[in-house]
Amino acid sequence: MKDLALLAVDTAKAKGASYADARLIESRMEHIGTKNGKVGSYETSENTGFGVRVVAGGSWGFASSDDFSRESVQATAARAVETALASSKLQDKKLVLAPVKAHVATWNTPFEKDPFTVPLEEKLSFLFKVDEALRKVKGLAIAECSMGFEREKQLFASTEGSVIEQELLSSGAGMVALAVGEGDVQRRSFPSSEGHFASGGYEIVERLKLLENAERTAEEAVALLSADECPSGKKDIILDGAQLCLQIHESIGHPSELDRVLGTEANYAGTSYLKLDQHKKLRLGSEFVSIVADSTLPGGLATVGFDDEGVPAQKWNLVQDGLFVGYLTSRETADVCGDKNSRGCMRADGWNRIPLVRMTNIGLAPGTWTLDDLIADTKDGIFMLTNRSWSIDQMRYNFQFSTEIAWEIKNGKTGRMLKNPNYQGISTEFWNSCDAVCNDAHWFPWGIINCGKGQPGQIAKMSHGSAPARFRQVNVGVAK
Amino acid sequence: MEKARAESILKKALSFSEADEMEAFIGGGSYSLTRFANNIIHQNVNEQRYQLSVRSSFGKKTGRAVTNKFNDADIQAVVKTSEAVARAQPEISELLPVPEPQVYREVDAYDEGTASLSPEARADAVAAAVALCKKNGLEAAGYFSSGMGSLGAYGEVAPLAVANSRGLFAYHRGTEASFSITTIGNDSSGWAEASSWRVSDVDVAKLTSAAVEKAKVSSKPRAIEPGKYTVILEPAAVAELLVYMAWIGFGAMQVQEGRSFMSGKTGRQLFGPKIHLYDDVYNDLLRGRPFDFEGMPVQKVAIAEGGVIKGPVHDRSTAVKEGGQSTGHGLPVPNTLGPHVASVVLDVADGVPFEDLVKGTEKGVLVTRFWYVNVVDPMKVILTGMTRDGTFLVENGKITSGIKNFRFNESVVELLNKIEATSLPVRAGECVVPGVVAREFNFSSGTEF
Numbered sequence: 014m015k016d017l018a019l020l021a022v023d024t025a026k027a028k029g030a031s032y033a034d035a036r037l038i039e040s041r042m043e044h045i046g047t048k049n050g051k052v053g054s055y056e057t058s059e060n061t062g063f064g065v066r067v068v069a070g071g072s073w074g075f076a077s078s079d080d081f082s083r084e085s086v087q088a089t090a091a092r093a094v095e096t097a098l099a100s101s102k103l104q105d106k107k108l109v110l111a112p113v114k115a116h117v118a119t120w121n122t123p124f125e126k127d128p129f130t131v132p133l134e135e136k137l138s139f140l141f142k143v144d145e146a147l148r149k150v151k152g153l154a155i156a157e158c159s160m161g162f163e164r165e166k167q168l169f170a171s172t173e174g175s176v177i178e179q180e181l182l183s184s185g186a187g188m189v190a191l192a193v194g195e196g197d198v199q200r201r202s203f204p205s206s207e208g209h210f211a212s213g214g215y216e217i218v219e220r221l222k223l224l225e226n227a228e229r230t231a232e233e234a235v236a237l238l239s240a241d242e243c244p245s246g247k248k249d250i251i252l253d254g255a256q257l258c259l260q261i262h263e264s265i266g267h268p269s270e271l272d273r274v275l276g277t278e279a280n281y282a283g284t285s286y287l288k289l290d291q292h293k294k295l296r297l298g299s300e301f302v303s304i305v306a307d308s309t310l311p312g313g314l315a316t317v318g319f320d321d322e323g324v325p326a327q328k329w330n331l332v333q334d335g336l337f338v339g340y341l342t343s344r345e346t347a348d349v350c351g352d353k354n355s356r357g358c359m360r361a362d363g364w365n366r367i368p369l370v371r372m373t374n375i376g377l378a379p380g381t382w383t384l385d386d387l388i389a390d391t392k393d394g395i396f397m398l399t400n401r402s403w404s405i406d407q408m409r410y411n412f413q414f415s416t417e418i419a420w421e422i423k424n425g426k427t428g429r430m431l432k433n434p435n436y437q438g439i440s441t442e443f444w445n446s447c448d449a450v451c452n453d454a455h456w457f458p459w460g461i462i463n464c465g466k467g468q469p470g471q472i473a474k475m476s477h478g479s480a481p482a483r484f485r486q487v488n489v490g491v492a493k
Numbered sequence: 494m495e496k497a498r499a500e501s502i503l504k505k506a507l508s509f510s511e512a513d514e515m516e517a518f519i520g521g522g523s524y525s526l527t528r529f530a531n532n533i534i535h536q537n538v539n540e541q542r543y544q545l546s547v548r549s550s551f552g553k554k555t556g557r558a559v560t561n562k563f564n565d566a567d568i569q570a571v572v573k574t575s576e577a578v579a580r581a582q583p584e585i586s587e588l589l590p591v592p593e594p595q596v597y598r599e600v601d602a603y604d605e606g607t608a609s610l611s612p613e614a615r616a617d618a619v620a621a622a623v624a625l626c627k628k629n630g631l632e633a634a635g636y637f638s639s640g641m642g643s644l645g646a647y648g649e650v651a652p653l654a655v656a657n658s659r660g661l662f663a664y665h666r667g668t669e670a671s672f673s674i675t676t677i678g679n680d681s682s683g684w685a686e687a688s689s690w691r692v693s694d695v696d697v698a699k700l701t702s703a704a705v706e707k708a709k710v711s712s713k714p715r716a717i718e719p720g721k722y723t724v725i726l727e728p729a730a731v732a733e734l735l736v737y738m739a740w741i742g743f744g745a746m747q748v749q750e751g752r753s754f755m756s757g758k759t760g761r762q763l764f765g766p767k768i769h770l771y772d773d774v775y776n777d778l779l780r781g782r783p784f785d786f787e788g789m790p791v792q793k794v795a796i797a798e799g800g801v802i803k804g805p806v807h808d809r810s811t812a813v814k815e816g817g818q819s820t821g822h823g824l825p826v827p828n829t830l831g832p833h834v835a836s837v838v839l840d841v842a843d844g845v846p847f848e849d850l851v852k853g854t855e856k857g858v859l860v861t862r863f864w865y866v867n868v869v870d871p872m873k874v875i876l877t878g879m880t881r882d883g884t885f886l887v888e889n890g891k892i893t894s895g896i897k898n899f900r901f902n903e904s905v906v907e908l909l910n911k912i913e914a915t916s917l918p919v920r921a922g923e924c925v926v927p928g929v930v931a932r933e934f935n936f937s938s939g940t941e942f
Contacts, residue, residue: 046829051585053829057578058559059571062542075538079561092539099612100527100534103620133581141583155750157829191752196872198752277530279634280675280684283864283881286941365540365648404865404900406879411900411940413877415869435869437900437938468636468673469526469538470647491937492869492877492902 017086018170021065024090026172030067030074030097032110033090034171036321037063037081038364041129046159047140049148053157062364065093068108070101077365111347111355113324115174120318122182123311124214128162131215136160139218140186146227147190152235154193159208160186160218161462165363167321175323183314183474185210185460186218188227190234199237199432201417203230205255206400210460211312211476233418236430243419243434245490249394249483250436251387256416257479258459259400261377264440265297265304266477268409269331270358271340271350272370282466283407286440287337292350297337298444301482303378304332306341308357313374314460314474315360321368324357331375335445343370362471369467374458376478380450384481387449394422395489396481397434405440413437413491437491446485455480494519494543494642496664499654502545502563507658509572512549512579516591516657518786518825519545520650521561522642523608527615530634532623537612543642544650548826549575550591553584557825585827589809591657595790602667602780603641604691610639610670618672622701626676629705635674639692641666643782655788663784670695675882676708680942681895683707684861684882686729688920690780707861707883711895716939717886719899723857723913724934725850725887731839731929732921733863734876735770738905739834741871743772743796744822745804745811746831754874754906755802764800764909769840771795772806772822778920779836784821791821791835800909808832839926844917847928852890853914854930858899859885859892874905879940899936908934 018035025033039061046054062079063086074097078089140158147156162184169177187208192199202208203226211217252260267273268285276284287295298304308326310316317326322344331339340350341358359368388396402415419434420427438446458476465472499519506517521543528536544561545568556578560571615637626633643651654664670692676683684707685700726734738754747753755763764770773793774781783791787809795803807815808823811832822832851859861883869875880898887893908931916928 048829051587052582052827054827055578055582056546056557056559056825057574058544060544060559060561062561064540072534073536075536077538077540077542079542096525096527096537096539096612099616100537102613102616103529103532103534103623105531105533133578137581137583154752193751198871275531276632276634276677277528277535279530279632279677279682280636280673362648365542367536367538402867402869402877404867404877404879406898406900406940406942407864407881408940408942410942411879411898411938413900413902413938433870439941465647468528468536469524469638472647488938492875 014168015176017081018168020083021086021090022170022172024087025065025067025094028091028094030069030094032068032172033065034169035063035065036364037168039166040164040363042163044161045136045140046157047144048157049155050144064364065090066367067093067097069094069097071107072097072100072104074100075367108345110344111353113344116319116323117176118318119178121180122212124182126215128184128215143188143223143227146224147188147231150228150231150235152192153190153231155191157189169323171323177319177323179318181317182214183210183212184214184217186221186223188223188230190231192234192238194238197238199234200401201230201234202399205459207462210314210462212314212316213312237418237432240430240432243431243490245493247486248489249391249485250487250489251391251394251396251481251483253398253481254457254479255399255459256397257377257482258477259403260414261375261477261479262461263403263405264409264412265331266372266375269341270370271342271346275346275349281468286408286410289350291337293338295337296335296445297332297441298335299447300335301380301450302332302335302444302447303330304375305378306331306373306375308373310374310458310476313458313476315373315476320357320359321361322355322359324355327357329356341370341372360473362473366471369471371473372475374476376458377450379453379456379480382449382451384451384455387451387481387483388422388427389425391422391483392424395431395434396420396422396427410439412440435492436487436489438487443484446487447482448485449483451480494653499664500662503654503656505565506545506547506568506572507656509569510549510658512551512576514550514591514658515547517545517547518652518655519543520643520652522640522644524640524644525612526636526638527612527619528636529619529623532627532632534616534619545571546825547571547575549579551579553586553588554579554582555585555588556582587810591659592661592787592789593659594661595788597663597783597790598775600665600775600780600783602690604668607639607668607670607692608641610692618697622674622697625701625705629709631705631708632677633674634677637672639670641668652786655784657788661788663788665782667780672697672700674701674704676704678708678712681708681711681714682882710892711883711885714895714897716897719936719938721933721935723854723930723932725854725857725859725928725930727861727928728919728921728926729862730860731926732924733866734905735837735839735924735926737866737868737876738874739837741868742874743805743834744831745807748805749811749814752871754872755805758802759804761802762800763802763906764797765912766800767841768797768800768909770797771838771840772834772836773838774836776836776838776925778925781836785823786825787823789819789821789823794820806832806834837924839918841915841918841927844915844927847916850914850916850928850930851887851892854887855889857887859887869902875902876905877902897942898940900938901935902937903935
């Protein structure tokens with residue numbers, strides 16, 4: 014395979030490319046879903062191919078194929094150069110890439126138990142046990158359980174001398190309980206709305222405690238049908254880690270992507286409120302808000318040895334004690350924000366997509382509170398858990414989130430259950446209203462497996478570590 | 494992929510089968526996209542790929558495996574994998590046998606000029622669009638794409654050809670070209686987009702002019718208070734709302750499980766009397782695939798006529814539960830999602846030119862498109878989202894200024910009862926819909942731009 018990767022970049026160079034890289038990918042996926050005691054869905058797939066990315070005439074070009082013959086590799090490389098030269102018709106300056114050391118290296122996701130060696134019967138048996146536990150609860154209409162595994166073997170080679178082999182493995186599972194009433198559908202999921210995924214093997218599924226949490230999950234879904242509606246008005250809110258995961262993702266993660274800031278996503282995903290003149294000046298959040306980007310995080314879904322440009326994994330701050338200090342960058346964009354080197358955020362969705370600046374693992378640094386103390390310290394608030402719905406404007410100011418469930422807090426104690434909770438705010442105002450973050454005992458790297466970006470569209474995975482946090486005087490009950 | 498090649502691969506797969514029954518589909522194609530921003534081309538990509546999805550069944554046990562490798566050994570391997578998976582599965586009591594051969598409507602959706610559009614041709618069109626933007630002091634961002642086959646926006650693969658062990662065979666090939674442009678000024682933006690099976694239908698110059706005009710007119714946007722306003726929704730905005738409504742409510746599984754707004758409402762007047770909603774893959778502007786993932790022929794389905802709920806779309810599984818017939822909206826078996834709507838059409842009898850909607854509005858907000866729409870309440874079809882790329886105040890029949898963007902929280906069921914006028918339907922995404930004027934649309938908050 015290495016020979017073919019080198020053939021691709023050598024061909025591109027011979028055709029006039031000033032830079033080329035090739036990524037050869039072999040991926041394997043398995044998804045299992047159950048619904049109300051039956052197999053709901055099952056698929057196992059294998060997908061192999063390669064992509065060639067080039068700079069020619071000062072512009073990018075990219076082509077891909079699933080045909081690994083030498084003729085196909087050469088033709089694909091030539092097609093990449095052809096598209097780059099077509100792009101160069103409309104170019105205002107030649108591309109310059111930040112330097113990266115040539116790496117000849119191997120990196121593999123650490124894991125304990127290869128999920129692809131666990132018999133299908135064992136996996137199904139486990140899901141059916143969870144399914145049965147959910148459906149024991151009277152009044153539950155629908156129980157859905159799922160697990161999924163993905164392995165991606167990558168070989169990266171560039172004209173700059175890098176040859177990097179990586180094997181990335183992710184695993185996860187989850188359950189959803191739906192209760193249906195008269196004109197009402199309520200939902201509870203565990204561990205979060207999309208389950209929980211992380212880099213690693215089957216041990217991740219075994220440690221999720223799905224069975225132990227099934228009955229409570231189903232009971233809460235049923236109870237929500239007769240719960241009171243979340244009130245409207247300004248309230249202090251505490252968000253659990255699973256909801257904060259998406260809050261971080263949408264209102265800090267995406268705006269930190271430097272390609273968005275520079276306008277290359279303006280037609281689709283949008284731009285950003287984190288303009289270059291805000292860098293190292295904007296008080297994005299309160300002193301309790303520090304946001305860390307970390308592509309070395311153990312178990313993180315975006316944890317790699319190298320990104321898809323061959324840049325080593327790193328850890329750095331996007332927000333330090335409330336001050337916006339860092340971007341997510343690539344070799345093309347790094348110098349725009351004053352960095353000499355890329356932060357290594359380029360990732361592609363398989364062999365047939367070009368790498369884009371993608372979020373790596375981005376987490377809210379833990380604070381000092383215990384959750385019990387935080388609730389006890391809240392006089393009139395709402396504790397919201399588990400994301401149900403999300404929306405944010407294209408520059409990432411105005412957001413609105415719904416959660417699956419909430420609990421009213423009165424005078425330091427949780428009281429009645431509330432259904433259809435939601436809240437809305439402006440990103441910087443919201444993060445500046447944060448006055449408490451729970452400690453590392455509550456911190457967990459929640460996984461996201463469906464982050465969309467780019468044209469053509471690409472899906473990426475990443476983790477967002479967070480612990481429950483409190484935000485003062487937020488608009489709640491906003492959908493009426 | 495040509496019909497003969499697809500048929501040959503599927504026959505080869507069937508020849509390796511030792512299962513009681515087998516079905517398979519091939520999907521994929523070629524896709525090219527030229528992407529521009531900041532008045533330059535910054536991305537130019539091309540891909541070609543296909544995949545073979547095989548489902549084998551032994552009695553009521555069934556399993557699926559997928560590969561993108563097509564030599565004989567790999568085809569045999571994926572068939573054997575699907576058989577091994579099927580043997581390891583428990584029985585699905587409701588599993589249906591694969592369908593008998595079917596008859597399909599011919600859909601002419603292939604255009605050679607679209608299939609073979611070169612990167613140079615796309616670059617030339619983009620250069621002309623950018624030149625107009627530069628001339629008007631604007632920056633352009635967008636894409637021009639072309640391709641053939643069944644690759645979705647996120648690379649998802651739908652069938653080009655389906656075959657099964659009962660002799661069913663279906664094949665369809667189509668092309669698609671799309672141009673989308675966002676025009677960006679100092680404090681404003683505009684947008685226009687069009688797609689067609691035939692690239693010559695995509696008028697890049699006209700789209701660019703429309704987006705340029707929007708960005709110019711919406712400069713120096715006013716901030717007005719959120720609240721309930723009469724809205725003039727352009728077709729793209731209407732389509733965005735209806736796609737979400739269809740996703741959460743038009744499928745028979747959702748209706749049968751009691752979690753659709755249509756559950757228990759068949760025959761009831763739920764929308765205004767001028768609302769005629771269909772799923773119609775055969776609409777001349779859409780020209781979609783005439784069969785589903787099981788090879789069942791797609792029917793035109795009336796979701797609502799005269800505002801009265803007629804019923805959802807079905808796959809074979811949901812149809813059997815009601816003693817009816819599939820409408821050809823099935824996804825790969827088995828699945829937990831149920832039948833899926835592909836092509837929403839909002840038909841109106843008295844559409845007028847879109848400009849007349851503006852002329853007929855005393856005071857209202859004109860919305861070019863919505864962004865990041867999501868579901869707040871599935872049973873009431875309350876959606877939230879933002880306006881984007883051209884939001885205007887209309888006063889006394891004229892656009893008087895651009896305004897800063899709003900967030901909305903609105904029930905689409907209620908919206909379809911508040912429509913006062915409609916324009917002529919056009920294609921918007923995978924829908925054919927008019928622009929609409931509707932009263933009391935709920936803009937719940939504002940934003941910074």
